[in-house]
Amino acid sequence: MSILDRRVVLVTGKGGVGKTTISALIALRAARAGKRVLLCETSGVTQVPPLFGVSGRGYEAVEVAPRLHTLSITSEAAIEDYIVMQLRFRRLYKMVFRNRVVGPFIDAVPGLHDLIQLGKVFDLERTRINGRPEWDLIVVDAPATGHGLTMLASPRAMMDLTVSGPFHDNAHDVAMLYEDPARTALLLVSLPEDMPLKETEELHERLGALRGLVRGLVLNEVHPSPVPDPARFQALYPALRAGADAAGREALDIAESGLLRTARQDAARVRLGALGPPVVDVPFLFRRDLGPAQLAALLPSVESL
């Protein structure tokens, strides 16, 4: 079963490893496969529209490609939605919850901001139009590793905190969605470098009972090998070097450092492979200002997930 057949795909990894890029790729792939897709950014971040060359940001969904919409969740807006749904009156919400006395107490409830964002995605997942889900797939560009983990654990944390009552029941419903491997998939993004790899291994370990949600590990920014046949090159290397002049030696050094990187990447792939879920490579594009054309070029690399 492909990750596209789930209801929700959560993407996390160390800051800067390419979570937003990979989330966009997964969402784009699903949209091109004919699904209606919603790509959610969290904590008020709005990097997706510019990635698709579209202006606009905010809490309302914008279409960035055929069948692909994006929106940015902020916990403030989601809290307001949630409480207004319970209280029915937005003015009452403003009076009671956003005043100077009560506001800070809301912010102090542990994990509430995370839970409320997951709760927003939960509501979006349930939204039906003429009996049909509004979204075939929701991709969540989740916060970086440690925070991503507390976010995933937030429904259980709220259930422990409240024991019973409406908050408990709501958190339970939310937990049921995110703990169901048939409906929710988790993708971990990493780079072929020691620190991000360590973080991925630690996160995988700390996921505990949620480990079964992990459907793929993405090794991002993989450089091509400097020579097509590294083993043959290594075999010829000593003789080449012995016969080379200064320029030749410099050229060989360049190739050699590229080969070292290839070896590090191979080792990284083995480390990730040891965790169990399938590993896919996403090539480095030798530029940082990615746009729609670059996303299209990277698309085949996530095809097997």
Ligand SMILES: Nc1ncnc2c1ncn2[C@@H]1O[C@H](COP(=O)(O)OP(=O)(O)O)[C@@H](O)[C@H]1O
């Ligand atoms: N495979 C890649 N090739 C080239 N640049 C990349 C690649 N993946 C990510 N980037 C760039 O690296 C930077 C960080 O990626 P981003 O997806 O924003 O990471 P995160 O969301 O984890 O912080 C961005 O400038 C992005 O365009």
Ligand SMILES: [Mg+2]
């Ligand atoms: Mg990001």
